[in-house]
Amino acid sequence: MNKLDSILRIKNNQSVELQKIETLTYADFYSIVLELLKKEENHCVTYFAYRRKDDLQFIIAIADDKNHDIAILSHILKARKKQELNSLTQSIFALHIFEREIYENFGVNFINHPWQKPVRFPHNRADKKLQINDYPFYSIKSEELHEVGVGPIHAGIIEPGHFRFICNGENVLHLEIQLGWQHRGVEQLFLNKKHNLQRNLLAENIAGDTVIGHTTAFAQTMETLANKQISEQLHLERALALELERIAVHTGDIGALCVDAAYHLGANVFGILRTAIINFTQLWCGNRFGKSLVRMGGTHFPFTEDLKIELLQMLAKYEKQFEEMADLTYRLPSVQNRFDFVGTVTKKQAQLVGTVGLSARMSNIVKDIRVSHPNIAYLNFPYQTITLKKGDVFARFLLKKKEIRKSIAWIRNLMEHFQFDNKNTQKPDYQLNLKPNNLAISLVEAWRGEVCHCAITDENGDLSHYKVKDPSMHNWKALELSLRNVEISDFPINNKSYNLSYCGNDL
Amino acid sequence: MIKEAKVIFHNGKQYIPDVRNVKLKAPFRGRPEISNVKVDEQALIDICPLGAISLNPISFDMGKCAFCGECAFAFPEKIKFTQDYKISSNKRENLIVKEGENNFIQFDKEAIRLEVKKTFGKSLKLRQVSAGGDNSCETELGAAGNANFDMNRYGIEFTASPRHADGIVVTGPITENMAGPLRIAYDAIPEPKIFVLCGVDAISGGVFTDSEAIDRSILKDIKVDLFIPGNPSHPLTIVNGLLDLTR
Numbered sequence: 103m104n105k106l107d108s109i110l111r112i113k114n115n116q117s118v119e120l121q122k123i124e125t126l127t128y129a130d131f132y133s134i135v136l137e138l139l140k141k142e143e144n145h146c147v148t149y150f151a152y153r154r155k156d157d158l159q160f161i162i163a164i165a166d167d168k169n170h171d172i173a174i175l176s177h178i179l180k181a182r183k184k185q186e187l188n189s190l191t192q193s194i195f196a197l198h199i200f201e202r203e204i205y206e207n208f209g210v211n212f213i214n215h216p217w218q219k220p221v222r223f224p225h226n227r228a229d230k231k232l233q234i235n236d237y238p239f240y241s242i243k244s245e246e247l248h249e250v251g252v253g254p255i256h257a258g259i260i261e262p263g264h265f266r267f268i269c270n271g272e273n274v275l276h277l278e279i280q281l282g283w284q285h286r287g288v289e290q291l292f293l294n295k296k297h298n299l300q301r302n303l304l305a306e307n308i309a310g311d312t313v314i315g316h317t318t319a320f321a322q323t324m325e326t327l328a329n330k331q332i333s334e335q336l337h338l339e340r341a342l343a344l345e346l347e348r349i350a351v352h353t354g355d356i357g358a359l360c361v362d363a364a365y366h367l368g369a370n371v372f373g374i375l376r377t378a379i380i381n382f383t384q385l386w387c388g389n390r391f392g393k394s395l396v397r398m399g400g401t402h403f404p405f406t407e408d409l410k411i412e413l414l415q416m417l418a419k420y421e422k423q424f425e426e427m428a429d430l431t432y433r434l435p436s437v438q439n440r441f442d443f444v445g446t447v448t449k450k451q452a453q454l455v456g457t458v459g460l461s462a463r464m465s466n467i468v469k470d471i472r473v474s475h476p477n478i479a480y481l482n483f484p485y486q487t488i489t490l491k492k493g494d495v496f497a498r499f500l501l502k503k504k505e506i507r508k509s510i511a512w513i514r515n516l517m518e519h520f521q522f523d524n525k526n527t528q529k530p531d532y533q534l535n536l537k538p539n540n541l542a543i544s545l546v547e548a549w550r551g552e553v554c555h556c557a558i559t560d561e562n563g564d565l566s567h568y569k570v571k572d573p574s575m576h577n578w579k580a581l582e583l584s585l586r587n588v589e590i591s592d593f594p595i596n597n598k599s600y601n602l603s604y605c606g607n608d609l
Numbered sequence: 610m611i612k613e614a615k616v617i618f619h620n621g622k623q624y625i626p627d628v629r630n631v632k633l634k635a636p637f638r639g640r641p642e643i644s645n646v647k648v649d650e651q652a653l654i655d656i657c658p659l660g661a662i663s664l665n666p667i668s669f670d671m672g673k674c675a676f677c678g679e680c681a682f683a684f685p686e687k688i689k690f691t692q693d694y695k696i697s698s699n700k701r702e703n704l705i706v707k708e709g710e711n712n713f714i715q716f717d718k719e720a721i722r723l724e725v726k727k728t729f730g731k732s733l734k735l736r737q738v739s740a741g742g743d744n745s746c747e748t749e750l751g752a753a754g755n756a757n758f759d760m761n762r763y764g765i766e767f768t769a770s771p772r773h774a775d776g777i778v779v780t781g782p783i784t785e786n787m788a789g790p791l792r793i794a795y796d797a798i799p800e801p802k803i804f805v806l807c808g809v810d811a812i813s814g815g816v817f818t819d820s821e822a823i824d825r826s827i828l829k830d831i832k833v834d835l836f837i838p839g840n841p842s843h844p845l846t847i848v849n850g851l852l853d854l855t856r
Contacts (some may be wrong), residue, residue, distance in 0.1 A: 223786055225822035234786045254790050257769030259737045259751045261744055262787060283786045286741045287822035294819065300658040303675055303816045310745025310841060354748075367613055373755045375625050388636035388690075391745045393840060394677045402682050403636065423619060430612055605743050 105134055111171040114475035117326045117542035120558070123161070123176045129189060131177040135162060139194045143168040145456060145469070146164035147554045149200035150289060151208055152567040156181035158208055162200075162285035163543055163556065167474035172543060179210065189215040196456025198573050210396055222282035226290060237280045239266050246270060250590065254283045261604035269590055277585040277593075279578055284608035292557075292568035295519045298324065298398060298532040303554075306393045308570060309606035311351055314343045315548025316606075317396035317571070319555040322477070322544035324398045327557060332399075333606050335477055335526050338516060339405045341479035343383070345509040349547040350379040351601070352502040353424070357599045360431065364439040368431045375424055382416050385409070399531030405522050414517055417510055428503055443498035445584035445596040448493055455579040457552015461600060464501050465493035471547035483516050495584075495592075538563040550574060550603065572606030621799050625761045628848050631694070637843075638676045638690035641669050643708045650689045656683050659809075659816060667708040671696055672812040675840040697837045697850025704836055706810075716853050724801040725834065729775055729855045732764040736774035736798065737806070740791050741823065742781030745841035746808035750778060753844040760848050765855075771795075776803030777835070780841075782810040782817040788824040795831065803834040803854070807847065 112118050126134070138144045149162040158179040165172045179185065189212035191198040199221065201212045206220045206538040209228030220227070223234040241249065247270055254262035262283040268276040272547035283380035288308055295301050299519045306313050318340045325332055357372030380390040387403040395403055433439055447457070452465035462469040470487040472480040488504050490497045536559045547551045551573030577600060625631055633639070654662050661673035669688070681688045693713065698704055700717045738831075739747050753760045754767065760801055768774050771794045783791065795804070809815040817823055837850045 119762065225785060225820075235789075254736055254787070255794055257745050259739075259767055261739045261742065261747065262790065283784065284739070284741050284781070284789070285784055285786055285822050286782060286817045287820040290822075291817065295816075297658060299677075299679060303658050303677060307743045307810070307816055307840075310743035311748065313745070367616060370756045371616060371620055373752075374620060374757060375758050377752070377755070384637055385634060386636075388638045388678065389676070389840075390749075390843070391841065393675070393745070402678065423616075426619060427616055428614065436785055603744065605741070 105135060107129065109134065109173045109175065111166075111169070111503060112382055112543065113171055113172050114543070114545045115322050115477055116328050117537065117540045118160075118174065120539045120541055123174055123541065125159070126175060127178050128177050128179075131160070131175055132188060134175060135164070135190055136193055138164050138173060139196075142453075144173075145458075146197060146200065147172065147552065148543075148556050148569055148571045149197060149204075150556075150569045151179075151204045151210070154178070158210065160204070161541070162601045163554070163557070165475060165545065167469070170475055172475070174541070179213040183391040185209055186211040186213055188213050191217075192217050196576070197301050199579070202520065220282065222285050224282075224285050224609075225287050234282055237264075239280070240268075240276065240278050242268055247275065258481075263604050265593070267585070267590055272589045272591070274585045274588055274590050277582045279582055281578070281604060281607050284605040286605070286609065288609040289568050289570060293565050298534065302398055302532075303405045306322065308609065309572060309603045310391055312347070312550065312553065312572070312603065312606065313392045314340065314396060314476065315437045315546050315550075315553045316555075316572075318344060319544045319546040320554045321396055322399045322546070323542050323555045323557045324534060324536070324540040326544065327536040327540055327559060329537065330399055330531065330534055333526060333528055334482065335522060336368045336400065336528055337477060337479040338483070338520060339401065340396055341483070342405065342513060342516060343395055344384055344546070344548065346379055347392060349506050349509050350376050350383070351549045352506050353379065355598060355601050356431075356499065356502055358601070359441070359595060360437070362595045362598060363437050365434065365437055367428060368437075371423065371427045375420055375427070378416055378420050385412065387573045397530035400528030402530060404524065404527035406524060407522055410517055410522060413513070417513065421510060424506070432500070432503065438496065441499050441595065441599075444473070444492065444495045444592050445588055445599070446492065446494040447580050447583050451583050452493065452580060454584065456576050457551075457580045459547065460498065460501055460505070460549070461580050463487065463489045463552060466491045469551070471552045475545050483512065483519075485512055489559060495595050495599045534564040536565070549572065550601070551577065570609055572603050574602040574607045577602055578607065612821045618639075623756045624762075625757060628758065628845055630832050631845055633692040633694060633845075636678070636680055637692050637694075640671070640691050640693040640696050640714060641674075641681070641706055642689050642691055642711045643667055643669055643706060644687055644689070645709045646686045648684050653680065653684055653687065656680050667707045670813075671704040671838040672701060672836060673809065673815070674838065675809050675815060680729075694843050694845045695849045696839075696846055697835060697853065699835055699854060701833070701836055704838055707723060708768065709812045721834075721854060722801070725803060726855060728801055729803070733851065733855055734766055734774050735776050735778050736771045736794060737767055737778045737780070738787075738791050738794050740779055740781040740787035741784035741817070742808065742810065742824070746780040746811070746839075749841045749844050749848060750780070750807065753847045758844040758848055760851070763848075763852060765848075765851055771797040772799070774798050774802070776805060778805040778807050779811045782814045782820070782823045783825050783827065785822055786822040788827060792827055795827075803835075804831050805837065805851075806833055806834040807837045808842050809838060812838060815840065
């Protein structure tokens with residue numbers, strides 16, 4: 103118990119000197135991680151390894167939703183030791199993806215890992231001989247069952263990924279998703295690029311549908327490392343952009359689900375409504391996805407009182423049309439029938455695989471960084487999380503609608519109670535000096551769930567490691583589980599109800 | 610039924626009647642204009658995170674530009690972004706804007722293959738391949754066909770199979786892992802076919818240019834028919850580019 107009390111804990115958007123992070127023996131590391139993750143309020147936000155001289159340093163960050171802090175633990179695997187460790191995944195399945203990543207990047211063998219397979223075939227992987235076409239799929243030798251392979255290129259305007267179904271007739275018994283096709287070397291580029299504006303652009307391009315989520319996490323990480331103070335107004339502007347991003351993507355997703363239920367009126371109207379939101383973002387910063395809006399240290403596009411008037415007008419119109427259309431769509435028996443009881447993920451399953459964000463909330467798990475680890479914006483303007491119980495496609499469909507309403511209410515409250523002051527704006531600052539030998543972590547609740555950026559600096563204050571985690575990393579497994587025992591023709595509605603990121607996963 | 614009719618009535622006409630002449634509002638950043646004002650040239654070049662600005666004469670390569678606008682903020686008297694969204698071309702060098710020459714982006718009509726206009730002038734079916742795209746260009750390609758931009762009215766649509774397609778639209782910097790599948794998809798399209806690069810990542814690699822994880826060797830032996838700049842490309846840029854190429 104003593105050991106648990108002496109764990110280093112930091113807040114979201116806080117940094118810590120590397121020497122303060124105690125390096126434990128793997129046995130201690132193992133037992134403390136198990137002890138922590140047994141509790142429902144704790145979950146792993148990132149777990150990675152990086153080269154420190156020849157050795158491998160492991161860092162795990164475990165967020166505590168009750169105490170609103172993050173435990174940081176570490177251990178070192180010496181180069182001269184055998185590169186293998188006892189797998190944590192056999193006890194805590196949610197860690198499977200992190201151990202797989204470390205296995206793939208550094209060739210560390212995790213003993214008794216149930217599913218030790220490559221994650222994304224990065225260019226700097228340990229085993230260059232293994233190619234993306236050699237992925238070891240799970241298969242069954244059976245006369246009755248057949249396999250269906252889909253992708254990497256899909257029948258639509260969508261990113262690439264390979265899906266392998268094992269089916270009994272029309273029924274799916276098992277789905278395995280192989281990603282990595284989108285790998286662009288993002289994390290390595292954060293280190294290669296020396297100018298902070300280039301890094302800022304890179305963060306913007308991690309996932310084009312989560313521009314604000316990722317760029318905010320990046321900016322907060324760098325500002326934390328540089329002790330750069332940000333005004334409340336700037337925090338609120340970023341949060342406003344984040345909520346607009348959420349409304350836009352959720353609206354688009356509802357429309358996309360209508361397409362798959364062959365409800366064309368809904369598909370078209372929700373598509374139009376999404377346009378209204380992203381066109382407002384364009385009016386604000388010149389880009390429909392919010393690229394160029396979030397910059398480290400400040401912004402070129404401060405929110406103004408004039409924009410406030412435009413925004414409130416747009417939202418009033420949006421809300422009217424949205425409610426009218428939603429009222430029809432969500433009551434339509436053919437839509438309900440299509441989505442109800444399909445692709446259910448139970449609370450137990452969701453906890454097991456460690457889903458985050460909307461994918462967790464649809465199975466009655468309260469997980470929301472805005473509430474559990476809020477920054478100034480959400481401390482001053484609190485947000486109340488909503489959860490649903492059923493965990494099926496309809497639950498995800500419904501939750502998107504409910505979250506849109508909540509976000510609009512949050513924005514209205516902000517607009518009513520905050521005066522945006524044009525004199526109070528901060529310009530971007532790319533010349534930030536980062537503190538040497540520090541680690542900083544930033545969590546942001548983007549529309550899919552928590553985005554986590556973690557940066558480590560060397561003795562000169564330059565980045566020595568940069569780790570990005572998109573919520574999709576946790577949630578792809580939930581999509582696989584959703585497909586168990588449903589018809590293969592239900593794949594599209596399941597896939598769209600999650601709308602997970604390929605490039606965010608592949609980096 | 611009455612409720613449905615009400616929804617349609619309340620939403621009104623949503624399509625943009627003339628996609629050729631839309632007035633977009635600032636701060637939307639389209640074609641840049643470079644004035645003849647003297648500035649610290651080295652500082653101007655250094656400000657661009659993607660190396661899109663070069664010297665003698667000062668020129669600006671939209672194929673490398675992420676339209677972040679940093680240059681215009683630092684040198685407002687030198688560089689100004691207009692709201693001109695018709696910035697696609699069939700020639701790579703036509704995407705380069707030079708100092709003092711404030712012309713519209715040109716299409717080299719002579720260079721367009723005869724069969725492209727003849728075959729695809731009234732109907733063009735495209736296959737989209739994302740090869741490391743970040744899902745913003747992909748979303749905009751989808752939006753080009755929605756109720757607002759309605760590209761389908763010109764007979765331009767995206768198809769599921771390359772066998773049914775007349776060409777390929779690539780987004781993303783072309784990752785090493787997608788180079789093979791992209792080649793297979795391209796080969797599966799029957800002749801005649803077009804090859805389109807959409808977005809800064811596809812045209813030049815963008816912020817990923819120096820990454821070891823990308824493989825752009827496919828561009829060595831395929832002739833590109835259309836370059837659509839942007840980060841991501843605006844649906845209006847996409848629709849106008851495709852129209853200029855095929856009719």
